Amino acid sequence: MSGIVKATHRVLQTCVKTANLSGLVSRTQTAVKRDFTRGIWHMSCSRRLDGTLASTSLLHNHSNTCSCGCGLKALHTKGERELVEFLTEEIVAERKAQKVKSLPAEVEGFTVKGDGAEVVLTKQLKDETIRVTFNVNHTVDSDDFEGDVQTEKQEFSEMRSKPQFEVDLVRGDTTLGFTCSYLQDPPAASADEYNDVFGIDEITLYKGEWNDKVYAVAGDVLDGYLYDLLMNLLEEKGISNEFAQKLSDFSTAYEHTAYINLLESISKFTIGK
Template identity: 70%
Template sequence: MNCLIRAAAQLRGVAGLAVAGAEARGVALRRGLALASGTRSPLVAATSTLRSPLPLVATSAPPARFMHSKGERELVEFLTEEITAERKAQKVKNIPTELDGFKVQLNGAEVTLTKKVDSETISINFNVNHTVDSESSDDEVVDADKEEFAEMRSRPQFEIDIIRGDATLSFTCSFIQDTQPVQEGDGYNDVFGIDEITMYQGEWNDKIYAVAGDVLDGYLYDLLMNYLEEKGISNEFAEKLSDFSTNYEHSAYICLLESLSKFTVKP
């Protein structure tokens, strides 16, 4: 009896294995048919769906900084052409370090010329900002067809300090405009004139007295101009100072254009 029971159990186990194998073969067959027909089984489709890339979603974020505006692009295009033209018109590429025996010191728009003679130190200071004007007079008409324009020149006001020990004799001078009429009987044609004169000990301050050049006695004024000429500050020197200032101002202008272009392009 026990032998019959064990035999029946073995037959049921074999039948179960046969059924499981058939089901497995059926699943494999269905998967093969599905792949051959181009359709996917639910499992394959689900797996493929999980692995598919996420769709692109439009956002309302602002554009990146490197996407320049129309105004910026037009500005950069103009600056590129302007810098090229200004460099072609530039007469002096390298600013000299000496001018008629005066050592040159540059500090931004500030220029200092210094010369030592015996026990004296002569210092000339000026600033090139807002010093450029046209050499043509207001009455002169520019021919637009010929595209001829007057040269731009820098004529800065300049300070002359003659220092001996602790004492300083100081002149404030400026270039004489071409439109100023020359007085009758005046045989001189000065390029610059004395605006103010003062003298002080130590450091200058607002309490120190100064006198305007146009109220000085005429003969005293001429003697002071002769005195400056003996110190090397003549009409010829003033012309050279104007040339130097013109070239340096032009160089500073080109640097400003280049800095503006880099600032506009930089993200």
């Protein structure tokens, strides 16, 4: 497909997502609220609907000893005991549902370095460094699940992480920076069409460290052909549709691991009173 046709196609895609773009100059990630609680405990909410019965059962189980390890000392309150009981089952369920047990050290030729919720992917070329940075906080989204919650067989959409990500092309002390995000429900491409799964939200160029004084322009106001050329540049650097899919796969696994670690930390915090 010629560059002009691809550019026209991308302009149409850009118009669709324009309303969703906000706060681009700050280069920060907008929080996305989870559509529904992820735990199997909450998915089968019969226990939550009968709170009195559940509380009575938990109190009966802990009348003499506490399963969290405090023994006959009864160091924990009712709420703490119930929380630990829930977390114990939730952690087991989440680990069972975990698809990736060990996170890869590389993604599409990029070296992975994680620091809490932030992940940095780096690739060193001959005369430049390509750096992709994203944060997994508030990036999990899912379609509404189908079926009645009370039915025996329930179908839930897979929860995936699709973070906004920064792509920095660094040459010496100069950085060409892109802020990119996944497009909302990109249309299926036919044999003679090419649809992007992500788009450019913002582009900037600066020396040294980025700060609020650096000029940046939103991707949706760029000339269509220029936008197309910039997308081609990213693809040449390895930031393609395939890379974006792999990044989402890794981010989903990384976020799920972080979620399980958080549950375990909350449990330890509650027990270690």
